[in-house]
Amino acid sequence: MARPTLISLAKELGVSRQTVSNVINAPHLVKTSTRERVREHIERSGYRPSAAARALRTNRTKIVGMRMSPVLDGINGSVMDRYLHAATEALEERGYHPVLVTASGEQEELAALTGLYETGLVDAAMLAYTSPLDSRPAELRRIGMPFVAFGRPWGELDAPHPWVDIDNAIGVEEGTRLLRERGHTRIGFIGSSDFSMIDRDRREGWLRGMKGVDENLAELDMCVPEGIEHGFRAMRILRDRGATAAACGTDSLALGALSVLYESPVEGFHPAESIVGFDDSPVAAALGFSSVIQPVEEVAPLLVSQLISELEDDVEPCDRRVVLPSVLRARVGPGLPVRLRS
């Protein structure tokens, strides 16, 4: 048997199709007795409104486009995974769904998202990984496609679109202070040149954490490409400059750095307790070093709220610019030590 439609239901019930529609979309317009009768019949028939017909009429699909970014690094990579999961969940909670898109760059992403928007397949987009020269917000604004962004608009902080970002600095600052509390004074920073703005933010946290320490910070500040080996090399240099600890921009870098400390331990300090990483990967947990957590599970629902208040009328408004703090996951040893073979 064919799937029931508004019309077939209405005929069976002896009411008009609009009444059935009202029972679903505007129940207060229908007398209670009728409403219940219709409801029950809908239930029994297993009727589900046709998404296509609804979309055609309302010009809304309740689908939003998101770019699935390629896997960068399996160590820190799970953050984006967590975010994607949280976003999907938050969207579902509000009756929306994410459609995924791949792209090899910003322009390709833009093309993919606007393409979906122009065919009416999606209502909006959720961006991530904002950067200073990000052309996406302006372009989307130009064509009138609604969107929100995970990450502040570095180029123009007063951009009109809603966004949620994480204050990377605060967690690193916390981490740096922890290292100081543990007795370190020459604490280096190993940042990743691959994430320009985010890295600057994290470095800022280290600088704040080092406030009042009488050291030459410039020579303790490293900027290297992402990767375990680079962390290793950077920490060797820092070690030679007398550093006994380091805050790192990623857990990969931290892993490399940690191995240097196991290679040439510093009297009185446990290696795992002399390193702070970022993104709290399972590796950090296993090796027992502290790491900074990004609360992406909180970011996603906020973004979705913002998005929906862009899309729908009469929803309670929400903050259009939110910065959430990162937090330190402090660990005390023991853990799994690492040392690079010489």
Next chain:
Amino acid sequence: MARPTLISLAKELGVSRQTVSNVINAPHLVKTSTRERVREHIERSGYRPSAAARALRTNRTKIVGMRMSPVLDGINGSVMDRYLHAATEALEERGYHPVLVTASGEQEELAALTGLYETGLVDAAMLAYTSPLDSRPAELRRIGMPFVAFGRPWGELDAPHPWVDIDNAIGVEEGTRLLRERGHTRIGFIGSSDFSMIDRDRREGWLRGMKGVDENLAELDMCVPEGIEHGFRAMRILRDRGATAAACGTDSLALGALSVLYESPVEGFHPAESIVGFDDSPVAAALGFSSVIQPVEEVAPLLVSQLISELEDDVEPCDRRVVLPSVLRARVGPGLPVRLRS
């Protein structure tokens, strides 16, 4: 100005809307000169067919549902990420798009997917993580929802739906042989109890690789929960039983096991060269141990081909049951040694 439609375009061009439609969907029906004229106008006007209207008429959205599984473990987790990315890409190539769904269990996943199907939002589903007591295939079949599965239907290997799976055994077998070539004879296996069927498959590879070795395999065979610490504990037991090497069911387990070998090195064997992991995570690369790779980038396009031949007529048929080999990524030291602090 309003978005152009078939009708508005047709009016401007002085042809019927069907002709414009034909230019898009069945160009061979339209005379070349007309076709070009229409094409050019379409181009200029920026016309994009309405997905909703098309879906309403054809009863197809070219969207497929997929479950976004929660992040299990950041070390091996990137495999599912890679798969998701590859699947998205493969779908896009054929004009399809993935919609994500979250679920806390199989039943919830089923409810989510069939829900989408019943409203006509998706045409089909792509399943992953099949298991012996998997109720999903039967249920989807019952309601007539098309789908394909990443993972063989363990319960009924001759199930009628198409699937692609990876032969986990072969890579582990290869790894085990590598360890033998390097001179090991007492080679343990540390499997993860969290992935029942997959684990059995990987263990099978180890058994095959050990063929002809005169050892008591039962006492070399460990089954523990997933996680670095469990790998560590298992390897300690294996070491005490005289094992000098191990093939592991996951890289997390391998990491833990490796650390035991650094803790108590075996004369003549390099620790990193005595461990084989699974899923070739960045950790394996950094620490320099060999690991088995799942070719998910090949799985995804195959699945998509299968799916499309389920959905569309007149597409060249393709194999409905495919098993791809996993392959060993063999590494020789040096790498980053690990040792668990005692």
Next chain:
DNA sequence: GAATTTACCTTGAACCTTCACATTCCGGTA
């Protein structure tokens, strides 16, 4: 008792495309 309001329900149109069929046009053949 007539006029007005209210509550509830129905009708017609629109959304934009594609399907199935109808029509026109053309050169070629009987």
Next chain:
DNA sequence: TACCGGAATGTGAAGGTTCAAGGTAAATTC
């Protein structure tokens, strides 16, 4: 001239929903 067949193009309908405007009967007001 009449007819035919095939290619190119046009027409009507359908698909399921929502919006806007209408209708009907009961309840209220004067």
